[in-house]
Amino acid sequence: MSVLLIAEFDQQSLKAATRSAITAATQLGGDLDVLVIGHNVNAIAQQVAKVQGVTRVLVADDAAYAKPLAENFAPLVQGIAARYSHILAAASSFGKNLVPRVAALLDVDMVSEVTKIIDASTYVRPLYAGNLNATVQTSEVIKLLTVRPTGFTAAKDGEQAAPIEAIATLGDQSLSRFVSENIQVSERPELGTASVIVTGGRSLGSAEKFEALMSPLANKLNAAIGATRAAVDAGFAPNEWQVGQTGTVVAPDVYIAIGVSGAAQHIAGMKESRLIIAINQDPDAQIFQWSDYGLVADLFDAVPKISAAL
Amino acid sequence: MKVLVGIKRVVDHNVRVRAKADGSGADIASAKMSINPFDEHAVEEAVRLKEAGVATEVVVVTAGAANAQDVLRHALALGADRAILVETTDHLNSLASAKVLREIAKREAPQLILIGKQAIDDDAAEVGQMLAALLNVGQATFASTIKIANGKAEVTREIDGGQETVELTLPAVITADLRLNDPRYIKLPNMMMAKKKPLETIAIADLQLNTVSKVATINVAEPPARAVGKMLNSVEELIEVLQAQVKVN
Ligand SMILES: Cc1cc2nc3c(=O)[nH]c(=O)nc-3n(C[C@H](O)[C@H](O)[C@H](O)COP(=O)(O)OP(=O)(O)OC[C@H]3O[C@@H](n4cnc5c(N)ncnc54)[C@H](O)[C@@H]3O)c2cc1C
Ligand SMILES: Cc1cc2nc3c(=O)[nH]c(=O)nc-3n(C[C@H](O)[C@H](O)[C@H](O)COP(=O)(O)OP(=O)(O)OC[C@H]3O[C@@H](n4cnc5c(N)ncnc54)[C@H](O)[C@@H]3O)c2cc1C
Numbered sequence: 001m002s003v004l005l006i007a008e009f010d011q012q013s014l015k016a017a018t019r020s021a022i023t024a025a026t027q028l029g030g031d032l033d034v035l036v037i038g039h040n041v042n043a044i045a046q047q048v049a050k051v052q053g054v055t056r057v058l059v060a061d062d063a064a065y066a067k068p069l070a071e072n073f074a075p076l077v078q079g080i081a082a083r084y085s086h087i088l089a090a091a092s093s094f095g096k097n098l099v100p101r102v103a104a105l106l107d108v109d110m111v112s113e114v115t116k117i118i119d120a121s122t123y124v125r126p127l128y129a130g131n132l133n134a135t136v137q138t139s140e141v142i143k144l145l146t147v148r149p150t151g152f153t154a155a156k157d158g159e160q161a162a163p164i165e166a167i168a169t170l171g172d173q174s175l176s177r178f179v180s181e182n183i184q185v186s187e188r189p190e191l192g193t194a195s196v197i198v199t200g201g202r203s204l205g206s207a208e209k210f211e212a213l214m215s216p217l218a219n220k221l222n223a224a225i226g227a228t229r230a231a232v233d234a235g236f237a238p239n240e241w242q243v244g245q246t247g248t249v250v251a252p253d254v255y256i257a258i259g260v261s262g263a264a265q266h267i268a269g270m271k272e273s274r275l276i277i278a279i280n281q282d283p284d285a286q287i288f289q290w291s292d293y294g295l296v297a298d299l300f301d302a303v304p305k306i307s308a309a310l
Numbered sequence: 311m312k313v314l315v316g317i318k319r320v321v322d323h324n325v326r327v328r329a330k331a332d333g334s335g336a337d338i339a340s341a342k343m344s345i346n347p348f349d350e351h352a353v354e355e356a357v358r359l360k361e362a363g364v365a366t367e368v369v370v371v372t373a374g375a376a377n378a379q380d381v382l383r384h385a386l387a388l389g390a391d392r393a394i395l396v397e398t399t400d401h402l403n404s405l406a407s408a409k410v411l412r413e414i415a416k417r418e419a420p421q422l423i424l425i426g427k428q429a430i431d432d433d434a435a436e437v438g439q440m441l442a443a444l445l446n447v448g449q450a451t452f453a454s455t456i457k458i459a460n461g462k463a464e465v466t467r468e469i470d471g472g473q474e475t476v477e478l479t480l481p482a483v484i485t486a487d488l489r490l491n492d493p494r495y496i497k498l499p500n501m502m503m504a505k506k507k508p509l510e511t512i513a514i515a516d517l518q519l520n521t522v523s524k525v526a527t528i529n530v531a532e533p534p535a536r537a538v539g540k541m542l543n544s545v546e547e548l549i550e551v552l553q554a555q556v557k558v559n
Contacts, residue, residue: 069476070439070442070449070451071442071448071449074443092470093451093452093467093468093469093470094469094470096435096439096451097439097449097451097452098439099439100404100435100436100437100438100439100440100443101439101440101442101443101449102443103405103436103440103443104405104408104439104440104441104443104444105443107405108405108524109403109404109405109406109523109524109525110404110405110436110525111525112433112434112435112436113433113434122528126433126533127327127336127431127432127433127530128321128327128336128430128431128433129323129430129433130533131326131327131328131532131533132327132328132329132336132530132531132532132533133530133531133532133533134527134529134530135527135528135529135530135531136525136526136527136528137525137526137528138524138525138526139524139525139526140524140525174479175446175447175448175478175479175482176448176449176450176476176477176478176479176482177476177477177478178474178475178476179464179475179476179477180474180475181469181472181473181474181475182472182473182474183471183472184471184472190471191471192470196556219559220558220559221552221556221558221559222557222559229488233489239454239468239473239489240468240470240471240472245430245433246427246428246487246488248470253555253556254552254555254556256552264326265323271533271536275555276536276539277548277551277552279548288539288541289536290536290539291539292536292537292539292540293539293540293541293542293548293551294539294540294541294542295541295542295544295545295547295548296541297545301545302545302548305545305549306545306548306549306552309546309549310549310552310553310558
């Protein structure tokens with residue numbers, strides 16, 4: 001049995017989500033090959049080689065792979081798939097875009113957003129905005145999965161470096177073209193991997209008030225800032241801050257929900273947090289049912305006091 | 311340009327779904343059903359393309375039981391021209407759903423296929439990518455802006471940490487995110503008009519597909535409840551909790 005994992009990285013480094021997926025992959029058993037697809041990715045391949053649990057690094061280096069277009073990546077993965085019992089990636093926007101395309105090329109059904117591996121063919125995944133967990137078993141010859149990073153700890157670097165091997169590339173499939181990207185650079189920790197997150201809801205009232213109240217608190221706590229969909233839709237916070245069923249799924253050590261009602265679609269994205277603290281002026285707010293500590297208070301009064309005291 | 315839109319009938323997003331006592335599945339027998347929210351955005355976008363003179367016809371399709379006609383009528387009321395029901399009582403997996411959509415795409419030969427980025431029952435987010443692969447066309451998932459010109463689609467997609475813009479050669483598959491647009495409010499006259507629009511039914515057997523899934527659900531359960539939390543009495547108490555739990559900068 002051999003497992004193939006598709007790595008995700010930015011210009012500098014391997015994504016933390018991929019390290020979590022490596023941990024999941026090692027739970028499946030067997031050898032673990034990690035595939036690095038990109039252009040001028042030598043340094044990334046070296047980083048991957050050091051990660052504990054990796055047997056071998058495969059590198060597909062081609063100018064056509066400079067940007068992660070699923071149309072170009074998928075045939076490459078398809079081409080080497082027959083050697084593997086499992087092919088997986090993190091359930092990030094990268095993995096979710098790519099793995100189903102590979103699955104269809106291989107004519108197999110996949111399992112998305114795996115949160116737990118029971119054995120090599122049995123997994124747990126959420127349904128209905130996390131209201132239910134399904135245990136599914138697949139009898140496909142090649143099992144394709146995306147794994148939710150919050151379900152698995154990030155694999156650390158080990159003592160030894162795995163061998164690196166170049167593989168043949170297939171070039172541009174001419175179905176799509178990268179135009180541009182707009183990635184927010186921030187001094188703050190990344191939302192998906194931050195150990196503390198402070199999240200604001202619609203009740204913050206405006207982008208200015210969101211910034212004025214949330215930033216000082218986030219700075220004191222070295223926290224990432226999250227937002228509800230209602231806050232994002234109202235234009236108080238950028239979309240990439242959205243936590244939930246359709247936003248980022250997070251599981252920090254501490255999650256602080258401020259003026260958040262606790263709709264199921266929001267809870268779906270944060271209920272695995274180790275400690276949840278909520279401030280809401282409504283004692284019956286749903287969020288309190290999910291909180292370890294709750295405070296009934298007006299956030300415009302409480303939050304500045306907290307920021308000042310810390 | 312013809313636009314094909316795939317839609318799914320799902321449990322309404324306001325319903326709190328519970329597991330059946332025997333763990334065999336979700337207990338949805340009496341739940342309120344609706345069009346999948348993302349699909350409503352997909353239909354709205356297609357209708358706007360028609361209103362802008364870019365599209366000439368909007369065809370909506372669903373694979374489901376006879377009662378899935380209600381979501382097709384909803385889409386017709388939003389402004390779609392014609393609907394197709396691929397009738398089946400089987401629970402289709404993602405690959406099977408994508409294969410059904412491929413067959414309809416082969417018949418209809420649309421220049422653009424729009425579907426939701428995920429269905430809120432299984433939250434799989436697989437069908438669009440699979441369909442694009444089966445048709446060997448380009449894909450733009452999680453789309454928040456679509457511009458069509460000169461046989462190409464320029465699409466801005468939501469990715470982790472920001473947005474990305476890609477250009478696809480048409481035909482192509484695009485999956486809709488919630489930020490794509492605000493679906494219109496359906497007025498009564500549109501509901502009445504929708505009743506008169508054509509709705510064709512095709513038996514799934516006529517498509518001669520193998521829709522048997524190799525992924526079996528062996529148990530469905532509710533996640534363990536979180537222990538009851540503690541309500542604090544003052545901001546000071548909350549500050550103490552934070553000081554104990556978080557290393558402050
Ligand atoms: C298909 C679909 C997907 C969705 N995906 C997501 C998702 O990924 N993430 C997400 O967050 N939502 C998502 N939603 C939206 C979700 O259903 C809720 O609408 C949203 O989470 C509510 O945001 P909110 O808590 O900020 O706003 P509201 O529900 O308006 O709640 C505001 C809260 O603030 C409290 N409040 C008001 N003033 C004060 C004050 N001065 N001090 C203290 N508290 C105050 C109120 O008591 C209330 O509880 C989705 C919805 C759908 C249909
Ligand atoms: C409790 C439960 C048990 C299940 N058990 C099994 C099982 O044992 N085996 C199995 O294989 N599957 C099972 N399934 C079904 C399977 O998990 C999903 O149906 C499959 O993954 C498809 O996912 P999706 O529709 O959420 O696709 P997504 O990829 O999330 O949907 C994206 C978009 O595709 C379009 N789309 C999806 N379906 C249709 C459709 N029918 N018609 C038209 N357009 C459509 C819509 O536009 C939708 O927004 C089960 C599902 C549930 C809820």
